Amino acid sequence: MSDGRYVDGSIYFYAPNKGAPVFFAVAFAASGICHIYQCFHYKSWRLTTFYVTCAVLFTAGFIVRELGAFDYGDLVKFIVTTCLVYAAPPSAELANYNILGRILYYVPYHSPIHPGRVITTFAFISTVVEALNGNGASLSANQSLPRWKQELGRNLLKAALLIQLVVIAFFLLLAGTFHRRCRRGGIRSAKLENVLYTLYASTSLLTIRTVYRVVEYWSVADLHYDDKSLDPMSLSPIIRYEWFFYVFEASLMLVNHVLMNVRHPRRYLPKSTKTYLSVRDGKTEVTGPGYKDSRPFLLTLVDPFNLGGLIRGKGDGNVKFWEEEDGGHEADKLESQKVKAKDYVNEDVEAAR
Secondary structure (H helix, E strand, O other): OOOOOOOOOOOOOOOOOOOHHHHHHHHHHHHHHHHHHHHHHOOOHHHHHHHHHHHHHHHHHHHHHHHHHOOOOOHHHHHHHHHHHHHHHHHHHHHHHHHHHHHHHHOHHHOOOOHHHHHHHHHHHHHHHHHHHHHHHHHHHOOOOOHHHHHHHHHHHHHHHHHHHHHHHHHHHHHHHHHHHHHHOOOOOHHHHHHHHHHHHHHHHHHHHHHHHHHHHHHOOOOOOOOOOOOHHHOOHHHHOOHHHHHHHHHHHHHHHHHHHHOOHHHOOOOOOOEEEOOOOOOOEEEOOOOOOOOOHHHHHHOOOOHHHHHOOOOOOOOOHHHHHHHHHHHHHHHHHHHHHHHHHHHHHHHHO
């Protein structure tokens, strides 16, 4: 690893380690292959395919970084590896949004919003973040561009990182609200608890990584590397030492991938979104008609909570199909009571004879 001193001609500031990129490229590739196998095994392509995408991006990013380690003055390699590494974590976040949506489908009567709107809303935000990340990384990393374009790139990256933090906070609030409702409703499903705690752990890892990136970029936000009076040793240690990147980016993201390999969400969640925990006991898995949203897709994207429907007095538009199950259960109990009463009457008549 670097000793914190500037290496002449290096775009990275230091001479990049040549062994670490190989390890992480192989590790992410192995995790990605495992995710592909699990997608086939659990038939969970819709649920966890974003982790495959994330692994591919990280693997490609570290392969290019390895090439750049032998030519650390090559601007193209630096830009490519930066863009790939920055583009990967939002894919993992998108996978977690998808998983939360499936969790909400599992206990629909305690879901704060329509479960299907979780992935559409957060996917839209993630698309914006990916666009900001890609453009910001390419502009800020290219030292041959005019200063105003480099500044624009830095601002785009800062915006993307801040949006990620805000979205993560909202995501945890949504998951926590749902979890609290389940606890208060007496839901004590081991499957539900396991997948929620796995999601919390994954989100925590992603949050630490994002905070690291925010601190990193804020430390160089006002610096210009073409300034001849700039003292390299005055830069933040986060910039001067490579181990920060491998601890707070590479290692955390690898742990997150392995976590999802070991505690794959399909170990705890059913394949179908129509399968949910019965409202009667909170333990038995039953199959219902599932959620339906008759609104246009773009409208669900813009208004995930259906505030328009609430304002017009039409409710949130969700059909509470689980109440039909409960209603059917009450009807069965009433019929059973009628049969028992009839039997008691017959017994009394027979006794009187």
